[in-house]
Amino acid sequence: MxxxxxxxxxxxxxxxxxxxxxxxxxxxxxxxxxxxxxxxxxxxxxxxxxxxxxxxxxxxxxxxxxxxxxxxxxxxxxxxxxxxxxxxxxxxxxxxxxxxxxxxxxxxxxxxxxxxxxxxxxxxxxxxxxxxxxxxxxxxxxxxxxxxxxxxxxxxxxxxxxxxxxxxxxxxxxxxxxxxxxxxxxxxxxxxxxxxxxxxxxxxxxxxxxxxxxxxxxxxxxxxxxxxxxxxxxxxxxxxxxxxxxxxxxxxxxxxxxxxxxxxxxxxxxxxxxxxxxxxxxPAIEKGCGYATYALIDYYFAGTSRILWAYAGNRWRYRRIAKHEVAGIVKLLNESKRLYVCWNGNQITFVRGWKN
The missing domain is CATH 3.90.70.10 (Cysteine proteinases)
Incomplete structure (x- = not known):
């Protein structure tokens, strides 16, 4: 009832x-x-x-x-x-x-x-x-x-x-x-x-x-x-x-x-x-790809590696690079008009430069 x-x-x-x-x-x-x-x-x-x-x-x-x-x-x-x-x-x-x-x-x-x-x-x-x-x-x-x-x-x-x-x-x-x-x-x-x-x-x-x-x-x-x-x-x-x-x-x-x-x-x-x-x-592990607005290499810390920082997907992300890779990355940054990166969370998993 x-x-x-x-x-x-x-x-x-x-x-x-x-x-x-x-x-x-x-x-x-x-x-x-x-x-x-x-x-x-x-x-x-x-x-x-x-x-x-x-x-x-x-x-x-x-x-x-x-x-x-x-x-x-x-x-x-x-x-x-x-x-x-x-x-x-x-x-x-x-x-x-x-x-x-x-x-x-x-x-x-x-x-x-x-x-x-x-x-x-x-x-x-x-x-x-x-x-x-x-x-x-x-x-x-x-x-x-x-x-x-x-x-x-x-x-x-x-x-x-x-x-x-x-x-x-x-x-x-x-x-x-x-x-x-x-x-x-x-x-x-x-x-x-x-x-x-x-x-x-x-x-x-x-x-x-x-x-x-x-x-x-x-x-x-x-x-x-x-x-x-x-x-x-x-x-x-x-x-x-x-x-x-x-x-x-x-x-x-x-x-x-x-x-x-x-x-x-x-x-x-x-x-x-x-x-x-x-x-x-x-939090969820954010994955994605996109163009970086800014990019730089951190030379501050001593040791055998450096850090590549790129601002993409509305936040700063990073990738550790060996000391012998630094010159190549610097050349990539200097010669590229745009930097395309992929990421898994805050870590960069892929980097490619575009000259035009």
């Missing part, structure tokens, strides 16, 4: 009556059918698993130091997050939440908030889990897949919210990003410490009917039945408001333009779900 929809007027009255500080109204997902709303969940977990995590969390009492508040959307005056996505009618929330954290941590590790990175949720879901649009999957296998296999970029495998075979672009092996490791964080204060020091985390929460009507403020479950469980990206916290700051993947027509705040301890986010931290990120 289909669940009866919540009355917005009654929900708003209940929020006010309980003294809660969040706004409810019609959103881009509140009027979807029950079947369509079920696709927004995508975190298959049993009560036994939740109780096991709860016991581990309650047993962790160690304290860690951390700032009063952190928000990676505005950290040191810069935005380290990526745009809000829309998973649509596919239970791919795990893929969006994991990759949102990974994209942000890549920016942080590179110390470059403008780093261009858009990883493929379709690759992670359909190549890692299979045809899982109706079920979704769990943190551990998703993170292990990225660690062992990697994930390609969005252009290599664009997202479509429908079950499909794994069909990335032909050169996907040269375009996958990996993670060196990941960890599960049980202790709540350690979560804040890790989030403040290293970037967004991945977590889970119970989703009740009223959450679909969330438009802003610090959410607290007010009314409505449990719909299921959903993964989220935690991008910050605020001890003054006593809330987590999170990124969702339901589009910008829900919440605070796709973002939300949830009070500590609400909806199992602290008490029955671990949070997950991505470790060192291993």
């Amino acid at each position: 289909a669940e009866e929809k919540i009355s917005i007027e009654q929900l708003q009255a209940s929020i006010s009556g309980k003294g809660y500080d969040w706004e409810a109204g019609v959103t881009s997902v509140s009027e979807l059918s029950e079947e369509e709303q079920n696709f927004l969940l995508g975190l298959p977990v049993t009560e036994e698993e939740l109780e096991g995590m709860k016991e581990a969390i309650e047993a962790s009492v160690e304290t860690f130091s951390y700032p009063t508040s952190v928000d990676w959307r505005n950290h040191a005056g810069k935005d380290w997050t990526t745009p809000i996505r829309d998973q649509s009618s596919c239970a791919s929330g795990m893929d969006f939440s994991v990759l949102a954290a990974m994209e942000s941590r890549a920016k942080i590790q590179k110390n470059n908030p403008n780093l261009s990175i858009d990883l493929s949720e379709a690759y992670l879901l359909f190549c890692g889990c299979g045809k899982c649009c109706s079920t979704g999957w769990y943190f551990d296998p998703a993170l292990n897949f990225i660690k062992n296999t990697g994930v390609a970029d969005e252009k290599c495998y664009p997202y479509r919210p429908v079950d499909q075979d794994c069909k990335p672009c032909p050169d996907w092996k040269n375009r996958v990003w990996k993670i060196q490791d990941w960890s599960s964080i049980v202790n709540v204060s350690q979560r804040k410490q890790n989030l403040a020091a290293s970037g967004p985390l991945i977590g889970g929460m119970a989703v009740y009917q009223d959450f679909l009507y969330y438009k802003g403020g610090v959410y607290r479950h007010t009314s409505g039945k449990l719909s299921g469980y959903s993964p989220k990206t935690i991008v910050g916290y605020d001890d003054n408001q006593k809330c987590w700051i999170c990124k969702n993947s339901w589009g910008t027509g829900w919440g605070e333009n796709g973002w939300f705040k949830i009070a500590y301890g609400q909806c199992d986010i602290d008490t029955r779900f671990n949070m997950y931290a991505i470790g060192k990120i291993i």
Whole structure:
């Protein structure tokens, strides 16, 4: 039997009556059918698993130091997050939440908030889990897949919210990003410490009917039945408001333009779900060829070899050359109007000069 929809007027009255500080109204997902709303969940977990995590969390009492508040959307005056996505009618929330954290941590590790990175949720879901649009999957296998296999970029495998075979672009092996490791964080204060020091985390929460009507403020479950469980990206916290700051993947027509705040301890986010931290990120090995804008030989370091530097593909790349090759390379540079190079990552693999 289909669940009866919540009355917005009654929900708003209940929020006010309980003294809660969040706004409810019609959103881009509140009027979807029950079947369509079920696709927004995508975190298959049993009560036994939740109780096991709860016991581990309650047993962790160690304290860690951390700032009063952190928000990676505005950290040191810069935005380290990526745009809000829309998973649509596919239970791919795990893929969006994991990759949102990974994209942000890549920016942080590179110390470059403008780093261009858009990883493929379709690759992670359909190549890692299979045809899982109706079920979704769990943190551990998703993170292990990225660690062992990697994930390609969005252009290599664009997202479509429908079950499909794994069909990335032909050169996907040269375009996958990996993670060196990941960890599960049980202790709540350690979560804040890790989030403040290293970037967004991945977590889970119970989703009740009223959450679909969330438009802003610090959410607290007010009314409505449990719909299921959903993964989220935690991008910050605020001890003054006593809330987590999170990124969702339901589009910008829900919440605070796709973002939300949830009070500590609400909806199992602290008490029955671990949070997950991505470790060192291993970028895709970039391969390509093109004309160099600049080229020079580094004579500074003594020894038996020198280094040829060429600026190509929007970055400096290098090739070590033996001492006896230096004269030939210098002649090539002097006689050539253009220098054509190929590269594998930052290393030059081929050099050819053109006189016209």
